[in-house]
Amino acid sequence: MPPTELEFFMQRVRKSVQQQADSFFNAQHLAAVNLDQAVRYSVFNGGKRIRPALCYASCLAFGGHWQHADMPALAIELIHCYSLVHDDLPCMDDDDLRRGQPTCHRQFNEAIALLAGDTLQAMAFHALALAPLEVSLRVATMDVLATAARDMAAGQTLDLDAEGTPITLEQLESIHRLKTGALIRASLEMGALAAGVTDPKSLASLQRYGSLLGLAFQVQDDVLDVIGNAHTLGKSVGADERMGKATYPSIMGLAQAQQLSHDLHAQALTELHTMEADTQMLLQLTDYLISRDR
């Protein structure tokens, strides 16, 4: 069976991120060899590049060229990778494996993993400073990315605070909105900015769509943890419940959570349909992300 349009797009995204990251790291000439290795190890790890995909698709939807989104997409992925490296550290989730490979601090050591995460964050902003975009657009993307990086850390903190204590649906939503939603919204917004979009109406619509998509993605993730297939999900089913983690099914029940995921998906598509943009790839990505692994 030939690859679908979406598969072609995702292949192109993954190839672009790989190439952009590689030439960017080469040009950065990191003075410490092991730090350079740890930085590359953390980025070239078979990641799905979902956030870059949203950035490229958003840029194309608003009439931008593929290359316009190269640096913004790279910057977003570097922030995402840094957050994974730091999240895996012993003082956080203390994970030994990511995508079946040793986590950065297991492969190197804790100090190098800490510094690799720090370096990736600095490099993300550097990529935007050097992006071949009009300076005002570079500054606008930096504002969006810095806001998202800050909110992500705040969401991570709220998530840690909530461990082992009962939380409300509002609190759970607020955690996800910051912890994962912020970077998803930023990916879409930065793609549009890279295409030169600056009108508040389009950016607000993208933010609403991004919020719905991020939330739907998370609810679906929680649902899959209960009903999913351990093989396709890449983690063991029921892990959330065993860890006593608050999830949508644990708070509102499985049937209601499935209904919520369905409703958010529909609302996200409706928001896309109202946009004055060529959103067909964003539509396909939405279906792919929310319906994945069913």
Place this chain on the structure above:
Amino acid sequence: MPPTELEFFMQRVRKSVQQQADSFFNAQHLAAVNLDQAVRYSVFNGGKRIRPALCYASCLAFGGHWQHADMPALAIELIHCYSLVHDDLPCMDDDDLRRGQPTCHRQFNEAIALLAGDTLQAMAFHALALAPLEVSLRVATMDVLATAARDMAAGQTLDLDAEGTPITLEQLESIHRLKTGALIRASLEMGALAAGVTDPKSLASLQRYGSLLGLAFQVQDDVLDVIGNAHTLGKSVGADERMGKATYPSIMGLAQAQQLSHDLHAQALTELHTMEADTQMLLQLTDYLISRDR
């Protein structure tokens, strides 16, 4: 005795950083209360604000207004503070005290300290994105700061790598040039950029001066560790030797190290005298930083 011109200047710098940081943190509305507390704890800790002072002095030297340097100076200090918080973590220097107070991870916990450092770095770039400077100057300061943040992490890595192994003078210099020199050079360069300076000659001269100042500062720090007064230095004399740390006196001998500090000081002043700028405050700062606590 009335305060000297330098003391007045340093008081103004400290007050500015305090005020700018406070209003910036208020405007950021960090969603996690304990993260907000940890961020403020790490910045409002009685720091000397040496890097902001260099940034303001450089901006004024090239005819800029004080306010032009507000956000660049704040951004530099946020990067400096994040690096201290992460350096103090158990996987790095494992320090319990900083300036006589519990380090961030001792006051809060390791996870919060990690996230506070991460947040401070994101906020540094955010401060520059929001700076009331022409967009091209904002981008230029971001490029300089991101480069320095990257080099600082690389220097930290080289420093860790060198622990317990004999290193050459060239290696020691390379570590310091990255670990502490990069941010000192960036402070000067960002101050000049904030004043609107973009000619490569002035920026190159500032970089040379910054390199000499950073190195002189470090050599002097090492010398003071051998001959200094524990009270004025704020740490115990001989600490470097007890920890087996490579220093200028340990590699080249005390007398030679004192001579090197003196020579670098003189060279830094010469470089300042050749600049087409009103460098009198930078001259005073140079004397203060290199001759401090003798």
